[in-house]
Amino acid sequence: MGMIRMAVQDGADLDGFRNAVRTLVAHHALPDTVVWSTANDNDLFGAAMPDASGAPAVSLPRDVADLIKLAICHSDPERFALLYQLVWRVLHGERALLEVQSDPLAHRLQLMAKSVQRDIHKMHAFLRFRETKDPDGTERFVAWFEPEHHILDAAVPFFIERFRGMVWSILTPQGARHWDRETLVEGPPAHKSDAPDSDAFEAAWKSYYESIFNPARVNPAAMRQHMPKKYWRNLPEAAAIADLVREAPQRAREMIEREAAMPAKRDPKKAVAAMAEQEPKSLEALNALIAASEPLTPGADHAVLGEGPIGADIAFVGEQPGDQEDLEGKPFIGPAGQMLDKALEEVGIDRRRVYVTNAVKHFKFEPRGKRRIHKKPNPGEVKRYRWWLTKELEFVRPKLVVALGGTALLSLTGKPLSVMRSRGPLQLGEFPGYATVHPSYLLRIPDPAVKEEAYEAFRHDLQRIKKLAAT
């Protein structure tokens, strides 16, 4: 077989190359019998291969396909020939060729792919948008960039993902891409003069760039290694480089030679002393903090704060607000709260004279249709709310703290204790305490007889609590 001419498009013509490879492989064409020409080559020789777009697909290992996708973007006209050599060898006994990076061909193509990757990366890094207005008033961001390789299409998805909500145009000598928040439109090769020549924020950016530089560490070689000079002409901040480098030694010397100066202003003694006292000074102040905070658990976005007089004899601590509590912003008013109220009344404890609060201040729930299903807070969440509960009780200073249920017990002791086994008097942090069940537990018991018995036991607890708080 004589020489074969394969025509592909100049640029990253992956489709053309794929078709060519299928045709050549189908004809068992040896790599050194193929001459690759791009559309604008004039010195064509060799016989054109008949179009065989019907040739079967060629199966290649993943790493080879990935390498082709990158290396095809390279500006080197030899890329098609090199890649076909690779394909040929991979299909003829060297399937793992790319694992052998010591092979001259694999090595060279890898370097080409790396160079392309670097070019894409640098386009993502060094492209600068300038803001302009379209005739119809649309705010448009326009950039001019000169890539080294044929990377426009490989680089653009990044900008779509990042600036999806903006209207923008990227202009290059290889072509333009315009994004209108929905679709990408291709445009012809552009010139630098098609892009705006200034932007209202460039002065701020340049000023930032100058100020963040430390003249005592000047090292222009390291800068050029990462940001080669060829990019400077399109970087607005690069205009500052020459002066910064020139003035650096002098600025650094001045800093070192300058003598330590005495402070010009008086020592702000009062402010320094006041700084140490940042903790909230009252329950009100603490509640303001809690109310302003983001929920530390997924669910409702408003906190339900504790309620009752400071200095109350008894503080009841529940788990977390429920649906109704969240809607009205008050603790213990839903079904469980009503159960608690009933029992309190029966044993003669005035709800208005006790303090009620929750271990977790936000309603954690999972939406199910229109309903919000209560979800038990996990230990991490309980722990995150613990600082607040501890502070809160420090302000209320009750004689007795009552843990209603396991979550309250966990929050007050820091340990996952069993309610049934801890039931009765116990120390809760710095307070004398008492552990009992949460009233919602009583609501969930299906058997009326068992329920009645449990309610009795709860009432009995409340009687003991009343007695303990009275002493």
Place this chain on the structure above:
Amino acid sequence: MDDKFAAKLRILSDAAKYDASCASSGAPKRAAGVDGIGSTSNGICHAYTPDGRCVSLLKILLTNYCLFDCAYCINRRSSNVARARFTVEEVVQLTLNFYKRNYIEGLFLSSGIVKSPDHTMEEMMRVAKSLRQEHGFAGYIHLKTIPEASPWLIEQAGLFADRMSINLELPSADSLRALAPEKNAGTITNAMGQMHERIEEAKEDRRKFSPAGQSTQIIVGADATTDASLLDTSATLYKDYALRRVYYSAFSPIPAASAVLPLKAPPLQRENRLYQADWLLRFYGFTPEEVASGGTDGMLDLDIDPKSAWALKNRHLFPLDVNTADREMLLRVPGLGTRSVDRILAARRHTKLRLADVARLAKSVKRLRPFLVTVDYRPLARLAGALDLRPQLASAPEQASLF
């Protein structure tokens, strides 16, 4: 940009440059929709300043007014620098406008302590919250955490930030006492410990809390700490607090310096060697003791890199046969990086390596030659043994000194 804003921007970015970190990697993959803006990446450096440092984030202080009086810091309360203060909204707008022009990956916000640590932390948290909630900003946010701030504020800040960092500043409690009177070593390590716990808990709950982890910075050359003890500190930080990075910042002369500290050019070579050593700890299986053993009296050799220094003191382990040596040992060869080692291991499965092959797999073969044996090459006995290799291995540190 009016003149007043321009002046503030200069003061507050100048004040931020002593923080070495500018990393924007490690955040979860994320992109805003049409109504927001931004996405995360594996870390993009959008510019490089003439000190060779990367500009990835808008690194800025909310204010450089400060009630603390840390001797090494340009913003200490007794310093005579010009002061300025941004509003929350100003930082938010500046970040968005820089981001839209593709100048930055996001924001690294730090601050002097005004009024109280809580007040300051709250303002910083509000910047992050506004960016995320009001503007749908999906770019990177790094918040410098104030260790003295109350836990619930740090807890909230972590909901919006990709990375939180607490600067250790000085490696020993004594130095901290002497140079940073308002700071307390216990408070700092406690805060790091709590941060580590929060990050771990959040991972278990599949919740977002500072998903890119935490980092810290240690100032080098402001006190008498040795490299060995610095590396020990770092190894502990990596192990006990799962830090992503420890940054070493050569103490740099600052305008309006304190009389307590020596004014001299920053020890950039030492900083560079510490970074190389840090790398050996994290990716090359070295212990702090092994790294330190390459130097003398607890200080790293400034003329050659720490891996070469270690290899020269352990010549009996070399040369290695590149075709049979295991990964752990190949990683200890001066001049072989992790990627080169992986390539060698992959290629070795298919072929016997010659010297020219190794040259294609590694960055440079010159430094490797005395330490390797290939199919067609064996270093001369005198090269591998008696001859002093130091001059051959000496490399100028990447950060050249100023004078």
